[in-house]
Amino acid sequence: MIQMIAADLAPELRERPWNTPGEMAQALDRGTIQTPALDVIDEHLAKVATGEIERFMCSMPPQEGKSLRISVWFVVWLLHRNPNLRVAIVCNGFELAQTFGEQIRDILRDHPELGLTLSKSTAKKHEFKLLGYKGGVVCVGIEGSLTGKPVDVLIIDDPYKDEKQADSKAWRQTVQRFWQSVALTRLAPGAPVVIVQTRWRKDDLSGWLRAEYPEEWTALNIAAQAIDSTKLPEDDPDYGKPDPLGREPGEFMESARRRTLRDWAKKMREVGSRVWIALYQGRPSPVEGGILKRDWWQRYDQPLWFEREDGARLVTGFDEVLMSWDMAFKDTEDSDYVVGQVWGRRGVDAYLLEQVRGRWDFVETCNQFEQLAARWPQALLKLVEDKANGTAVIASLRKRIAGIVPEEPHGSKEARASAVSPLVEAGNVYLPAPAIAPWVGGLIEECAGFPTATNDDQVDALSQGLNRLVLQPFLAGEIVDEDDLDDDLADFQISAY
Structure with missing residues (x-):
C-alpha cells in the first residue's frame, strides 16, 4: 500500500x-x-x-x-x-x-x-x-x-x-x-x-x-x-x-x-x-485465429483406421497416405519441438490421422521416426524438412526405411501456411476429435496463434504435408477438376508459394 x-x-x-x-x-x-x-x-x-x-x-x-x-x-x-x-x-x-x-x-x-x-x-x-x-x-x-x-x-x-x-x-x-x-x-x-x-x-x-x-x-x-x-x-x-x-x-x-x-x-x-x-486489439492471437482460423477445421469422431495385431494401422478408401516431419535445430531440453504427422487423402479432402511431438534429442527422434513409420506402413512417402536435424535424420535412416524424401522449404513460413489455408477454410481438412486425439486442441491453438505464437512446429509439419498431399496435385490437375471442388475453395487464388 x-x-x-x-x-x-x-x-x-x-x-x-x-x-x-x-x-x-x-x-x-x-x-x-x-x-x-x-x-x-x-x-x-x-x-x-x-x-x-x-x-x-x-x-x-x-x-x-x-x-x-x-x-x-x-x-x-x-x-x-x-x-x-x-x-x-x-x-x-x-x-x-x-x-x-x-x-x-x-x-x-x-x-x-x-x-x-x-x-x-x-x-x-x-x-x-x-x-x-x-x-x-x-x-x-x-x-x-x-x-x-x-x-x-x-x-x-x-x-x-x-x-x-x-x-x-x-x-x-x-x-x-x-x-x-x-x-x-x-x-x-x-x-x-x-x-x-x-x-x-x-x-x-x-x-x-x-x-x-x-x-x-x-x-x-x-x-x-x-x-x-x-x-x-x-x-x-x-x-x-x-x-x-x-x-x-x-x-x-x-x-x-x-x-x-x-x-x-x-x-x-x-x-x-x-x-x-x-x-x-491487444490479443496477439486473434479471437478466431489468424491465417488458420479455429472454426475452419472439420472433425471426425471415430478412428478411420483399423489396427492389426502387430500394432500397424491401416486405412481403406484413401487415395494416398504420407508422413510429414518438422525437425528441431538442436539436441537440448529447451530446443524446439520435433513433430511427425500422418496424413491421408480422399479426393481433395485431407485427414490428419496421427501426430507425435516432443523435445527429443537425435537418437530419440530417430526412434520416434521408426516407430511412426512401422505403425503406418501405407505411408510410403515420408517428407522430412531438409533443415536443422532433418538432414542428419535423413542420412541416418534412409538406408533402413524406404520412402524418405528431403523437402526443401520454399518461401517464408507464413507464405507456406497461407498457401494451404484455402483448403482449411473450404472445409477440406479434417482433424480427429479430442476423444481420440487429446493433442488436437494444442494443434488448433498453435495454428490460430500463428505466426505470433511461441511455437510453430506443428504448423510447419501441417503446411508441408498438405502442400504435397493436396495442393501440388490439385494445381497440377491430378486430383479433381476445379468445378468438382468445394465452391468456397474456387473463390481463392491458390499459390504454391
Whole structure:
C-alpha cells in the first residue's frame, strides 16, 4: 500500500487532493482529453495506490493516452500523495525513459502550488529527487542499471520498441532477464508494479508474466473494437468476461485522438491483420485465429483406421497416405519441438490421422521416426524438412526405411501456411476429435496463434504435408477438376508459394 502523507501543499490543495491521476491531469493541463478508457485506467491506478492491486498490466491501442496517463501523471499524482516514494520508470531504451522523466520534471516545475521542489543536486532529466524528501524518479532503459536504487514503485512502459524487437528471441530473453534479475531485486516489499505496453506477441512480457503468474497480476486490455469474449477458448483468462468499457461486440472505443468509425476502419486496413490484432486489439492471437482460423477445421469422431495385431494401422478408401516431419535445430531440453504427422487423402479432402511431438534429442527422434513409420506402413512417402536435424535424420535412416524424401522449404513460413489455408477454410481438412486425439486442441491453438505464437512446429509439419498431399496435385490437375471442388475453395487464388 502506498501511504498518503501531507506534503507542503497550498492549503486549498491539501484540502482536496485529486482522487485519480486523471482528475489531476484535467485540473493542471487544460489540453487533457478524458475518455472512458482513461476513466477505467484511472480506476485501476487508484487501486494500485491503495494497495488493492499490487501488480497491474495495461494494454490499449497506440496513441490513446495510456503512457502519458500512467508513466507521467500517475507518477506526479503519487509523489503529490507521498513525496517519499522512489519511482523507477523502465522503457525499451534510455531515450524514451528520459522523455517521461523530463515531462514529470516539467510538471513539477510548472506547478509550484503542488509543494514539490526538485533538489538541485539531482535535477537531471532521467533522475531527480525531491527537496526535503526521500522520494524522486529514476528513468532507465531495459539494459540500464538500477544498482543501488531502492524502488517503491516500478513502471515498465513499452519494453519493445517495434515489431522487429518483439520478434527477436534474444530481446525477449533480455526483457525477461531484466524482470528476474534486476526488477525483482530492487523492489521494496509490497512495492506495486505497473506494466503498460502495446502487445506484439503472446510471449511478450505481459503475456509471459500472465501465463506464468496468473494469480499475481491484474490485467486490463482495452481493445480498439470490442470482442465477443464467449468466442475465446474456454481456458483463456478473458473468456466470458464483459468488455471493460461496457461495449457490445464490434463497438469501437471512444478515441482520445477523436478517431471516427471511418478512421478506425481505415487504420485497420492500413496496418494489416497482425498489427491490428496485436497492437490495437491487444490479443496477439486473434479471437478466431489468424491465417488458420479455429472454426475452419472439420472433425471426425471415430478412428478411420483399423489396427492389426502387430500394432500397424491401416486405412481403406484413401487415395494416398504420407508422413510429414518438422525437425528441431538442436539436441537440448529447451530446443524446439520435433513433430511427425500422418496424413491421408480422399479426393481433395485431407485427414490428419496421427501426430507425435516432443523435445527429443537425435537418437530419440530417430526412434520416434521408426516407430511412426512401422505403425503406418501405407505411408510410403515420408517428407522430412531438409533443415536443422532433418538432414542428419535423413542420412541416418534412409538406408533402413524406404520412402524418405528431403523437402526443401520454399518461401517464408507464413507464405507456406497461407498457401494451404484455402483448403482449411473450404472445409477440406479434417482433424480427429479430442476423444481420440487429446493433442488436437494444442494443434488448433498453435495454428490460430500463428505466426505470433511461441511455437510453430506443428504448423510447419501441417503446411508441408498438405502442400504435397493436396495442393501440388490439385494445381497440377491430378486430383479433381476445379468445378468438382468445394465452391468456397474456387473463390481463392491458390499459390504454391
